């Protein structure tokens with residue numbers, strides 16, 4: 410073989426190598442959640458049984474039931490996820506996806522997958538990751554820190570309402586948190602589908618959890634693929650807790666479940 414041939418061969422291998430890698434990545438994709446290791450191969454079978462009807466065989470959210478759903482099932486090929494512990498723009502941790510599958514997404518078609526074992530869920534996470542090259546090319550950023558909660562006091566709630574004003578949450582969520590702010594009706598998600606801001610007064614669980622820490626994390630990380638921004642660079646940890654305490658007062662029906670504001674008799678009843 411001449412040197413030119415060898416050189417051509419080397420160049421060709423160098424060009425093909427990444428695609429070979431990502432191809433084998435599809436089958437080799439794993440997930441790690443605590444001591445659990447999920448395997449995409451096993452996840453594929455489970456996916457075909459439980460998820461394909463909504464998320465589609467190509468993971469593009471075009472399953473046969475998608476037409477009847479609003480919001481639409483997630484298109485996994487975009488690699489964008491709402492429920493993350495990582496900052497906006499980062500891929501989620503495996504454990505974030507694992508938690509989502511177990512928790513389901515309240516107020517949407519995404520069920521709570523209680524019958525699946527933790528191993529099943531870990532395998533599914535590994536398989537879901539094969540639909541986007543982001544999980545081969547990128548590493549998740551460090552999760553957003555959640556500071557220790559400050560005391561719930563009338564002053565904290567008052568400060569929280571000022572943060573709500575100064576950060577202009579009302580533009581989308583409305584003055585009273587009813588999801589009816591001036592921008593609300595014109596919002597679209599990353600697939601150009603109309604999307605509505607959360608209505609705090611209905612008091613349902615959030616899409617990405619229900620505890621005070623979940624609430625803190627949601628507005629600090631933002632919901633990628635939606636107009637809901639990340640506020641981690643705009644508030645101090647103490648202000649973030651003030652905001653949590655204030656947001657709880659908007660959740661009129663949250664009363665019985667509340668361990669913070671209502672617990673201390675601080676919810677403003679309307």
Ligand code: HEC
Pocket residue numbers: 456459460461462463464474478480481482483489490491492493506509510514517518519520522533534537616
């Ligand atoms: C009946 C329809 C339906 C089925 C079945 C279903 N999903 Fe979903 N899923 C949805 C919808 C709708 C959304 C988007 C909700 C939203 O954007 O608020 C979603 C979103 C998701 C997300 C994205 C979460 C995020 O943080 O953005 C993941 C991951 C997911 N589903 C995994 C699964 C897995 C795994 C299965 C099978 C075990 C499954 N889904 C089965 C409807 C479904």
Ligand code: HEC
Pocket residue numbers: 491573576577578579580581582592596604605606607614615616617618624627628632635636637638640652656
């Ligand atoms: C540009 C519009 C916009 C602004 C400004 C905005 N949000 Fe949102 N927010 C949204 C939309 C849209 C959703 C619904 C996303 C979805 O359903 O996937 C949402 C959802 C939420 C949720 C619920 C998420 C869940 O998991 O169900 C919380 C909590 C929230 N926003 C808090 C805030 C706070 C606090 C502020 C101000 C610091 C704020 N938002 C500012 C548009 C906005």
